[in-house]
Amino acid sequence: MTDWTEKYRPSSLSEIRGNNKARDQLREWAETWDDHRDTVIVHGSPGVGKTSAAHALANDMGWPTIELNASDTRTADVVEKLAGGAAKNQALTGSADGRQLVIMDEADNLHGNVDRGGSKAITDVVKDAGQPMVLIANEFYDMSKTLRNNCETIEFRDVYARSIVPALRHICKEEGIEYEKAALRAIADKNDGDLRSAVNDLQAIAETSERLTEDDVNVTGERDRTSGIFEFLDAVFKEEDPQSALQQSYDVDETPDDLLNWVEDNVPKDYEGAELATAYDFLSNADKWLGRVRATQDYSMWRYATDNVAAGVAASRDGEKGGRTRYGPPSYWRKLGSSKANRRKRDYVARKIAETEGVSMSTARREMMPFLAAMTHHCKNREMTVAMTAKYDLDAEHVSFVTGSGKDTNKVQNIVEEAQTLREKAAVEHSGGAFEGSFGSQRGDDAADASDDSDGQAADPAVEASGDDGDDGQAGLTDF
Structure with missing residues (x-):
């Protein structure tokens, strides 16, 4: 059976589910490329449609594509030969305006000396690109600061379940699959944020069931997905009540020490005045508990530190918080690892x-x-x-x-x-x-x-x- 994620890959930006703002930003970047000639970094969690959006954009613009993968091109000479040559090529056919789109996937896998100069090479390429380039990344802050500063950036956020359901419904209609509405909603809820995983689950269940039911979805079990640190920060600072923020902390693959560092460095970006002072009181309490853990090696006390970091800081919030905040890794880590x-x-x-x-x-x-x-x-x-x-x-x-x-x-x-x-x-x-x-x-x-x-x-x-x-x-x- 054909992979449905490929079969139903959007052919136009208008077919991208969710991320309407990011989609429009990407289209504007392409339409005005001759004015700025900047490379763009498209970043976000796996499965949210970043690569699909890049190919859909190429279709909309009538641009041929050259797709590279940073994991396969991890040396400076290869990057310069493929990405550099493609980006500077002006004698192209198949596009009315002589343009082609260079797409580099997994661009966050370029790590300076580890890839023997690949990160520096791609930075040099984007500074002098003669063709539009899209760099795809899951972890934006794993990319070098120099590279990030030389590109435009567009973030694709997790796709809400309510946006996943229509995509699943469309596939069922095209494939002639009978379904319960509750079944599609259950798949969407289980894969909240990840459209690609939702489509994969739909295909897997459809191969074994003549008619999709909610029970079919429930017996497949829950996928082991952990929340990202930026999603956790949004939950603590803006979105969730203390109990929900604490629950979300359990899904983040970070120790309480690291959570404390992340929250401590980023809380002033969203909090101010009395709420900031209260948040720091909770962080101070968390640090005391972590000190006791270090002194006694009794890791059962970690939970008290997490209570203060997640629930305490969320409880400090005074009023609604909106907008997008650009969080960053703890400055302590950067300084500690600098030399x-x-x-x-x-x-x-x-x-x-x-x-x-x-x-x-x-x-x-x-x-x-x-x-x-x-x-x-x-x-x-x-x-x-x-x-x-x-x-x-x-x-x-x-x-x-x-x-x-x-x-x-x-x-x-x-x-x-x-x-x-x-x-x-x-x-x-x-x-x-x-x-x-x-x-x-x-x-x-x-x-x-x-x-x-x-x-x-x-x-x-x-x-x-x-x-x-x-x-x-x-x-x-x-x-x-």
Whole structure:
């Protein structure tokens, strides 16, 4: 039997079910392409009609198509040869205006170095495309920021069940299938958001039943579909009551820690004033529960964190929320993953603190390092910075990491030298610790000598006061 998803693929944009706004945006993009010449990214959940819309658009415009799949073209030379050559080709036949549509499916599978330059190659292609291009993606934020910024974007939302039913009814009529109305509604409800899966279920049931009934649908069981994180955020911030928001959190494939990060970063985009303050109270409670889980390894307490993140934040909502919000991944993740070198520095400092203070590295990272970073920011509290450097035996790059100052500046170099002097003095005097007696004790010639620049000239007081130390752009602890 022919695959019904292919047999009944829309041949025109007017046949696309749901996503009327996205459909109209795509048509406008094509009709005005000569004016802007931009590539467009069409993104959304699987099965919502993205690829079908691209082919339907080509039919409407009378454009031949070249279809590529990013998973099959994962090297820079192949992307440039196929996508680049197709996009720049001006000598085409079969189209009155000399245009053809280049469609790249699974464009979110291009991941920079992983595909050996494919992501950069396609970014270069879209900047200089001589033909209209459509990039199809399920996960918009898996695409490089540079690529996203060089394209127009159109989001296809999940197809509501009420829009799926007419499509199923049309197929039944064409195939001569008898059905109960409740059966079609049950298929649509089970596949709410995914038209392609609904059509597949209809075909599977029709192959075994002469007449579709609701019971036939129910015995097929529920498909294992998990909610996406963006769908969850919409539910919490805009759509659902606390109980429903909590129920939806169970279908999201994220840990409570990750849910907290997502909600914490995105809630200010929809909430403000008192409702935002209340939401942050609930998030604070969730963080306390997660702390208890880490301390006790009792993961049964995860549910209390999720209660606060989902139901609590939803309960904080004051009034109706409408419109489309562009949510993004937590900034914490982006900063944490920005540099392996910075993570190595973080762990080095945490290890030094843990060994000296007799605490775990986790405690050093989460509780002590943020405090030290705030107290020594840009080395403005010089005595504190020197004492910290001496006690934990830090070198210039680690002082720079904690304070956010440039490691090659005279200020940091002098602090390291002064800390070394302080350690030597402490060892001679058997003081028992670099911090002990350090505050207020470096007032004489030692402090004066250490505050001079390396060329023997006194440091500019204005520069010291302002904290402008000519940072080299190196990330500091406060970035984490």
